[in-house]
Amino acid sequence: MWSMAMLIWVADWTTDWWRHVRELIEPADYLTRRYFDQWMQTQTAALIDSGVLTLEEVTSADLTSAPKRNGSAIRRSDVIEMVAALAKDYSRQTEAPPTFARGDSVRARSMGATGHTRLPAYARGRVGVVHAHRGAHVFPGASARGKEMAEHLYTVAFPADALWPEAAGRRDRIFVDLWESYLEQP
Amino acid sequence: MTSFSSDRVAEIHRQLHIHLPSEPALRVKALESVLVEKGLLDGRMIDAWVEAFAEDIGPKRGAQVVARAWVDPEYKARLIANGPAAIGEFGFLGLHTSHLNVAENTDEVHISSSARLCSCYPFSILGIAPNWYKTAAYRARAVRDPRGVLAEFGVDIDDRVEVRVWDSTAELRYLVLPQRPAGTEGWSEARLAGLVTRNSMIGTDRDLTPRTGEAV
Numbered sequence: 001m002w003s004m005a006m007l008i009w010v011a012d013w014t015t016d017w018w019r020h021v022r023e024l025i026e027p028a029d030y031l032t033r034r035y036f037d038q039w040m041q042t043q044t045a046a047l048i049d050s051g052v053l054t055l056e057e058v059t060s061a062d063l064t065s066a067p068k069r070n071g072s073a074i075r076r077s078d079v080i081e082m083v084a085a086l087a088k089d090y091s092r093q094t095e096a097p098p099t100f101a102r103g104d105s106v107r108a109r110s111m112g113a114t115g116h117t118r119l120p121a122y123a124r125g126r127v128g129v130v131h132a133h134r135g136a137h138v139f140p141g142a143s144a145r146g147k148e149m150a151e152h153l154y155t156v157a158f159p160a161d162a163l164w165p166e167a168a169g170r171r172d173r174i175f176v177d178l179w180e181s182y183l184e185q186p
Numbered sequence: 187m188t189s190f191s192s193d194r195v196a197e198i199h200r201q202l203h204i205h206l207p208s209e210p211a212l213r214v215k216a217l218e219s220v221l222v223e224k225g226l227l228d229g230r231m232i233d234a235w236v237e238a239f240a241e242d243i244g245p246k247r248g249a250q251v252v253a254r255a256w257v258d259p260e261y262k263a264r265l266i267a268n269g270p271a272a273i274g275e276f277g278f279l280g281l282h283t284s285h286l287n288v289a290e291n292t293d294e295v296h297i298s299s300s301a302r303l304c305s306c307y308p309f310s311i312l313g314i315a316p317n318w319y320k321t322a323a324y325r326a327r328a329v330r331d332p333r334g335v336l337a338e339f340g341v342d343i344d345d346r347v348e349v350r351v352w353d354s355t356a357e358l359r360y361l362v363l364p365q366r367p368a369g370t371e372g373w374s375e376a377r378l379a380g381l382v383t384r385n386s387m388i389g390t391d392r393d394l395t396p397r398t399g400e401a402v
Contacts, residue, residue, distance in 0.1 A: 012188045015357075019304060024195045037210050040217040043227075045198045050188045053224060055198065059205035061220040074230045079238035083310050084280040087270075090357040091285070115192060118355045120302045122329060134285075137356060145190045153356055160349075164330055172349040174329050177356035 010050045015088075016143035020116040021046045092150035094136040099180055100154055104130045107186040108156070108178060116144035119182040123174075127186045128158035131175060139179055152180040244313030245384035247278045248361060251311065252387065253379035256366040266290065269361065273311055280310030282359050289352065290363035291392065296343050298336065298389025299352045299360040300328030308359035312387060319388065329353055339390040351389075362387050367395040 022042040047053040100106055110125040118140050134153040142149035158174045160167035189195070206213045221227035251273055255262035265272040269286035270279050286308055289297045301307065302325050307315040318324050327335050332349050336342070343349055352360040364386040370378060385391035 010188060017188065017190060020192070021195050022304075024192060025199050037214050040214050040221075041199070041202060043221070044217050045195055045202060046188075047221075047226065048198050049191075049195050052226065053220070055201050055205070057224065058202065058217065058220050061216050061223070071230065074228070074234035076234060076238040076242055079234045080242055083238070083243055084277065086281040087279050087284045087310070088357075089284050118303060120329075120353065120355060122302070134356075134358065140356075146188065153358075155358070157350075160332075166331075170345075170349075172332065172351070175350060175352045177354070177358050179356070 012146050014143040014146060016116055016140040017146060018046060020144040090138045092136050092138060094150045098133050098152040100130050102130050102132055105186045106130055106156055106183045109182055109184055116141055119178060122163055123158060123176055126158055126162050128156040131155045131157045154178055239314050248311045248387045249379040249382035250276060252363060252382045253375040255363055256378055257375055278311050283308050283310045285358045286361055287358055288361045288363050291365050294347060296347050296349050296392055297362045298332055300325060301354040302329055303355055306354040308361055311361060341392050362389045364394055
């Protein structure tokens with residue numbers, strides 16, 4: 001994540017909180033702006049929320065002067081090392097045994113979540129087959145609220161024709177990574 | 187301290203929308219200025235990242251991995267069994283590749299990857315995501331109409347071939363292992379790597395057959 005390398009990372013931030021802040025950008029802006037624009041907006045909003053910056057400071061900024069570059073250049077080799085060091089493991093141990101196994105039929109829950117979810121709307125209520133159990137991973141809904149929690153994670157294969165009417169007759173499949181609380185018996 | 191409140195952040199975004207310039211370049215500049223001014227962003231770091239991703243960290247890394255898998259069946263087996271460890275043999279493990287999954291194309295299967303809910307991409311092995319990958323249009327259509335999207339990239343998939351779309355909804359990231367084209371027997375790894383396109387490792391390219399007259 002750019003932010004971890006390029007900005008002060010506020011201590012209680014999580015990847016999922018940051019992603020949630022980006023998702024809260026006004027829809028018209030979110031859908032039309034370029035990525036770096038959104039990234040800047042996300043960083044700024046998150047810093048304002050965390051009290052590191054104020055809205056007033058942002059809106060009264062001098063727009064005409066070029067941002068300063070102080071000191072000697074940072075080397076490419078430093079960045080290469082940083083990118084390697086940014087490998088982050090989201091797997092966790094959990095006492096709870098997995099509910100599902102490869103080959104099981106599962107249904108993605110229909111209820112939408114409040115707050116941050118990684119269950120895409122197109123899969124809600126649809127039945128797929130567990131392709132793989134990935135162990136337990138950090139659960140994003142809780143992480144977006146600053147709480148560390150883990151759940152079993154599965155890759156679920158949905159036949160395209162279970163998702164889209166126009167895919168009838170096709171053999172194609174969509175593979176989606178879903179946490180255990182997103183799934184139920186069909 | 188961080189509020190973790192959706193309502194509070196939505197309000198902050200509204201205020202930023204109202205008060206910041208509507209012209210994108212000015213808006214980004216305003217934000218960069220204030221963050222640098224407050225010591226929250228180091229402009230030199232931006233420059234170094236832009237340069238590193240232009241010169242060093244990009245699809246050439248993935249291409250090397252693919253070429254190795256083509257010539258060395260044991261490496262290929264390691265790559266598919268444990269992607270992070272295998273790319274780690276090259277020193278390519280890093281940002282967004284701790285949970286890398288490598289899936290291979292075959293005569294019967296074409297793999298493509300996308301990120302419906304974000305622009306999640308295996309940065310340390312493929313570099314910066316192409317702009318089209320990050321558009322709302324690609325992200326929506328890649329899962330809904332993968333064959334239509336592929337056709338727009340000039341890739342026609344026979345009806346007998348199964349298309350598998352991998353949607354990166356968690357922290358797993360995906361790398362497609364394209365098929366080694368015919369007519370490349372005896373080629374060096376370096377020469378083979380030169381055939382591997384970025385799009386073939388994302389899944390929007392399939393046939394890497396060298397054209398006649400291809401430079402060595």
